[in-house]
Amino acid sequence: MNKIPTLFLRDPDDRKRVLPEANPVCQWVLDGEGTPTRKYDGTCVMLDEDGTWWARREVRPGRTRPPGYQPVMTDEVTGKTVGWEPIGQSSYARYHAEALAGLGEQPRSGTYELIGPKINGNPEGVPGHELVAHAEAERLEVPRDLGGLRAWLLAHPQYEGIVWHHPDGRRAKLKHRDFA
Numbered sequence: 001m002n003k004i005p006t007l008f009l010r011d012p013d014d015r016k017r018v019l020p021e022a023n024p025v026c027q028w029v030l031d032g033e034g035t036p037t038r039k040y041d042g043t044c045v046m047l048d049e050d051g052t053w054w055a056r057r058e059v060r061p062g063r064t065r066p067p068g069y070q071p072v073m074t075d076e077v078t079g080k081t082v083g084w085e086p087i088g089q090s091s092y093a094r095y096h097a098e099a100l101a102g103l104g105e106q107p108r109s110g111t112y113e114l115i116g117p118k119i120n121g122n123p124e125g126v127p128g129h130e131l132v133a134h135a136e137a138e139r140l141e142v143p144r145d146l147g148g149l150r151a152w153l154l155a156h157p158q159y160e161g162i163v164w165h166h167p168d169g170r171r172a173k174l175k176h177r178d179f180a
Contacts, residue, residue, distance in 0.1 A: 004084050004163060004173045007147060008016035015077075018178045020146050026164075026172035030144055034164035039173060040158035041123040041149045042115035044091055045131070046084060049109050055090035056081050094167050095119060099129040099177050123160065137163070 007026045008018035022030050044056035059065050061079035071083040087096050095118050100107075116122060116129030142152050142162055147173035153161065153176045 003068045003075060004068075004171045006178065007164075007172045007174045008178070014175065018146075018174075023172070026167055026177055028170065029164045029172045032144060033170035034166040034172070036140045036142045036162050036164050036168075037134075038159055039163045040113040040115055040132050040137065040177065042113040042132070044111055044134075045087060045092070045096060045114050046111045047107055047109045051109075052095065053087035054084035055083040055087045055092055055096070056082065057090070069131075092119065095129045099131045102128060103131065107131065107133070113137075115145075119134055125158075132147060134163075 002027070005023055005025050006031055007023060009021045009023050011017040011019050022146060028034060029072060044069070046054045046056075048054065057066065057069065059069070059071075059081045065071070065083075066085045066089060067083070069083055073083075074081045080141075087093055090096070092114055095116055096114055099114055099116065111134045111145070113134065114129065114131055115124040116126055118129070123148040129170050143149055145165075148175045153159070153174065157176060159176060161173055164172045166172075
């Protein structure tokens with residue numbers, strides 16, 4: 001799980017905003033490649049091939065990593081390390097257990113978005129805790145230019161954003177709040 005790059009470069013004076021310049025590593029999106037999907041507003045969890053659940057965790061510079069933490073990458077700009085911690089020690093453990101109990105079927109290995117009433121203030125508006133498989137995220141029809149994407153995202157505030165999936169595994173994202 002590497003951090004997904006933002007489609008447009010961030011404003012160095014206001015990192016919450018994007019500039020009207022494509023991130024070079026994401027140019028493929030503007031070239032019409034990849035499948036756009038809904039970005040859900042929750043927290044990322046993963047079921048590995050061994051059947052173990054993990055929760056995404058960011059560790060700030062100078063902070064102690066939790067026991068069993070599996071670092072994946074460190075952001076060169078912020079110094080934050082992104083990785084996985086065992087779900088059982090995550091602050092989301094009980095909500096994850098509720099979501100698992102409601103699945104009704106054995107989940108497949110992969111990443112999921114944990115959403116629900118106790119996750120990020122429940123921006124998804126769901127009545128109970130749920131797991132949404134990233135591989136099965138809602139497909140979207142969206143423009144491929146800055147102006148069109150800005151207009152589309154501002155017209156769809158119910159979506160946290162868009163994630164594009166390239167067949168070779170690359171991903172790119174753009175969030176509603178990049179324009180708010």
